[in-house]
Amino acid sequence: xxxxxxxxxxxxxxxxxxxxxxxxxxxxxxxxxxxxxxxxxxxxxxxxxxxxxxxxxxxxxxxxxxxxxxxxxxxxxxxxxxxxxxxxxxxxxxxxxxxxxxxxxxxxxxxxxxxxxxxxxxxxxxxxxxxxxxxxxxxxxxxxxxxxxxxxxxxxxxxxxxxxxxxxxxxxxxxxxxxxxxxxxxxxxxxxxxxxxxxxxxxxxxxxxxxxxxxxxxxxxxxxxxxxxxxxxxxxxxxxxxxxxxxxxxxxxxxxxxxxxxxxxxxxxxxxxxxxxxxxxxxxxxxxxxxxxxxxxxxxxx
Ligand SMILES: CC1=C(CCC(=O)O)c2cc3nc(cc4[nH]c(cc5[nH]c(cc1n2)c(C)c5CCC(=O)O)c(CCC(=O)O)c4C)C(CCC(=O)O)=C3C
Ligand SMILES: [Fe+2]
Numbered sequence: 001x002x003x004x005x006x007x008x009x010x011x012x013x014x015x016x017x018x019x020x021x022x023x024x025x026x027x028x029x030x031x032x033x034x035x036x037x038x039x040x041x042x043x044x045x046x047x048x049x050x051x052x053x054x055x056x057x058x059x060x061x062x063x064x065x066x067x068x069x070x071x072x073x074x075x076x077x078x079x080x081x082x083x084x085x086x087x088x089x090x091x092x093x094x095x096x097x098x099x100x101x102x103x104x105x106x107x108x109x110x111x112x113x114x115x116x117x118x119x120x121x122x123x124x125x126x127x128x129x130x131x132x133x134x135x136x137x138x139x140x141x142x143x144x145x146x147x148x149x150x151x152x153x154x155x156x157x158x159x160x161x162x163x164x165x166x167x168x169x170x171x172x173x174x175x176x177x178x179x180x181x182x183x184x185x186x187x188x189x190x191x192x193x194x195x196x197x198x199x200x201x202x203x204x205x206x207x208x209x210x211x212x213x214x215x216x217x218x219x220x221x222x223x224x225x226x227x228x229x230x231x232x233x234x235x236x237x238x239x240x241x242x243x244x245x246x247x248x249x250x251x252x253x254x255x256x257x258x259x260x261x262x263x264x265x266x267x268x269x270x271x272x273x274x275x276x277x278x279x280x281x282x283x284x285x286x287x288x289x290x291x292x293x294x295x296x297x298x299x300x301x302x
Contacts, residue, residue: 002298006078006097006105007070008139009063009294010090010122013083014046014053014257020086021046024053027085038218045261055256056086058285059110062254065291066108075295080105082129084122090129097137104138106301108294110253112146115189117179119144142297146192150293151284152199155250158281159204162246165279170244171209171237172201175267176251177258178214178225190226196250211237215251215267216258230263231270244277254285 015024021043029039046053063081070077078100082093097105107126111118123141130136145151163170174197179186193212201210213233217225228236230247237245247267249259263280271278284290 002077002106002301004077004104004106004140004298004301006080006102006137007066007294007298008093008097008105008107009059009066009079009081009110010107010125010141011059011081011083011110012055012256013086013089014055015086016052016056018047018051021051024086033220033223034218035220042218045257045265048265049257049260053257054260055254056083058254058256059083061286062110062291065286065288066294069288069291069295073292073295075298077298078102084125090125091132094129094133094136094139098133098135102137105140106294106298107139107141108297109141112144112151112253113189113192113251114144114146115179115185115192116183117177118189120185140301142294142301144192145293145297146196147199148293148296150289150296151253152196153289154284154287155196155200155248155281156203158283159200159246159248162248162279162281163205166244166246166277169242170246170277170279171211171242172205173230173233173237173245173247174200174210174212174250175215175230175247175263176212176249178217178227178229180219181224181226186226193251197248200248200250216262230267234267234270234274234276238274238276242276244279245271246279246281248281249283252283253290254283259283 015021025039080093082090109122126139176193197212213230214226215230268278
């Protein structure tokens with residue numbers, strides 16, 4: 001079905017113990033203009049969870065789910081996994097692929113959208129890792145998949161499920177990671193987020209109002225980022241008489257720290273203070289429809 005001889009799962013990486021937290025944050029923010037206080041604050045989020053981000057476990061589970069999907073559908077390709085910011089580092093994975101005789105791999109990235117942070121930076125990661133490995137395998141990133149049923153359908157079900165536990169008239173609030181307004185290709189990222197949010201809203205709660213908001217901003221306060229921030233938005237909705245919100249994290253593929261802290265702790269606490277009923281929709285995670293996406297995308301490659 002394809003001329004690729006491996007699939008590479010490419011992700012962000014996260015700490016797996018308290019001693020990893022600072023070195024991980026240093027890796028993420030190297031060469032970037034992130035205030036020291038923001039780093040200390042984010043470090044605390046990780047320490048609340050024992051210094052362990054869920055993201056590496058989620059990647060191991062997704063890798064296993066993709067392998068199961070391949071096996072069940074007669075796709076005989078090995079699956080490798082590498083990260084940008086923590087072990088297993090991508091360059092080490094590429095070195096292993098080379099040692100195993102892999103010549104040409106397709107990369108499935110744990111980010112569904114166009115834009116710099118969500119696409120271009122992963123292309124840079126691949127280029128940099130390949131430069132570190134003599135005679136490295138070719139690696140092509142699979143296409144942006146935010147509009148694919150394997151990504152959208154699990155969110156539709158999750159949005160319905162979140163709404164089902166809330167009183168009538170609950171507002172659907174879609175959320176994604178904020179980025180600086182100056183970030184290259186930001187307009188593509190935003191256009192896709194709006195499109196996915198509209199699709200999910202139309203299917204989960206036809207005709208009901210919905211909003212797209214942002215979370216997890218960092219950077220200096222003087223630098224403009226995508227807004228509104230979810231916590232400010234919850235206050236605004238409350239002021240308008242909304243009494244319940246279903247938050248749907250369409251910007252992410254799994255329940256990593258930006259979801260487990262910034263939504264399940266920070267946004268949920270703000271909602272509780274306001275007296276807003278709050279439900280957070282699940283992310284695709286290891287949904288079999290999501291785990292089948294790499295196979296579907298590979299099926300379209302020459
Ligand atoms: C668009 C986007 C995604 C979604 C696409 C994708 O999934 O890739 C994403 C995902 C993630 N971001 C993550 C963690 C962090 N991101 C940071 C910083 C930043 N993120 C940015 C954007 C995004 N980030 C930006 C513009 C910055 C500023 C610095 C820079 O321009 O790079 C910082 C530094 C501290 C802070 O400022 O928060 C941390 C620790 C984790 C891991 C979570 C875990 O451990 O479970 C994940 C999945
Ligand atoms: Fe981030």
